[in-house]
Amino acid sequence: MIRIIIAGALMISGLFVLGIATIGIFRFSTMLNRIHVAAKCDTLGALLVLSGLIVLSGFNVFSLKLLLVIAFLWMCNPVASHLVARAEVRTNPNLESICDFVDMTEGGELNHDADN
């Protein structure tokens, strides 16, 4: 019984995070803000939902597979968001008018007229 309550609380909080993130994707206007929200949604929300499932099923092979899924998501989702954001920064010529950013690369490689 306690296990079901804990699992339900975890899954409901995960769904809450996912719902908030879904609203945020529509609420924000620029692409970098949106990718920020989407990355949070997939890491934290999926972590909470999957850990709720792990608590529900107990310690067995199935929960071990779910742990692997969590590890895979935590490894790949931030990298995917990073790559999408990087592509946006590299290819959007109007970036300075949308947001403040500091070019921290060596020699300012984000200069769009250069042959990067």
Place this chain on the structure above:
Amino acid sequence: MNEEIKAIWRSFYDWVVGNGPRPENEVIPDEPPPDLPFTRKPKDKFSRFHEATLKERYNQWMEIHGLHMFSALYSGISVLTCIVIVSLLLATVAELPPFGDERNPANNEVIRRYVERGGKETGAQNIVAGLILDYRAFDTFGESAVLFTAAVSVLMLLGASRRNNADDEQAMKGNDSGKNFMQRGPPSVRLHTFRRDDAILRGVASLSMPVIMMMGCVVVINGHLSPGGGFSGGAILSTALILCANAYGFERVHSFFNERTFITTSSTALMIYALSKGYSFFTGANDIHSVIPKGTIGNILSGGLILPLNICVGLIVAGTLYGFYALFSEGEI
């Protein structure tokens, strides 16, 4: 009550979309109707309507009313066609046998044979693998050939343009056949090339690429024992190759997989497929005893020809998918 909920929902929707509060009594201005592009205004000769001949009158009438007539006729005919097709299809659905009934025509002796004797006849634990690579191997051979043909034609088309560009550069340097260059146009220029030196991606790729490769090999080799097989395993293998190309650049992949390797592996795999299945078709059709052992069901080395055929299909699919990616993003494998 209902109106209040609607108002709350509307303000929430506006907040999400970012419009701000909607003003009350909002008046949308009436736009003037746009000029219809294909209608003509009546001309001067329309005034002497009674003097015109019948053909001229017909032409004038068509000029003024023809487009309206056509659009009305078109929408009427399309609505009629839709109604006829939908009612025909619905009538056919009503005639279909009930779902899951044992007397359905799909439940015939073919299914029974596959389910009851498929394991013994093909030696595969996975009945689907036994189906597509033993009973219906000719079909799978055609699919692999289609994939290979598509890859080779894309290679020919994009590779031809690349060779032309190389010729143009030589012509520009040599300056002796500038006419050739003018005919073909300048070589294409990429606006933003993606520099493949991302440290984060490299770290994750070095962790995940061996796992993905191993997963692909397991799916290919276990094709006759578990779900999977050549097509899905080949797709996983090509994912690992594409990840490697994105993280470390295409030069790293070229060190072990280039155009020559692709052509060699794909044609060899197709040839092995054709020869082995030709042998088994020949023996099966002529009632000759085949020398290929079936093995015990459940072992890795079982299923007769299914394991080597899965490996062939996996090689072809992996090479083709990676080749498409490389050709369309870089212009060369």
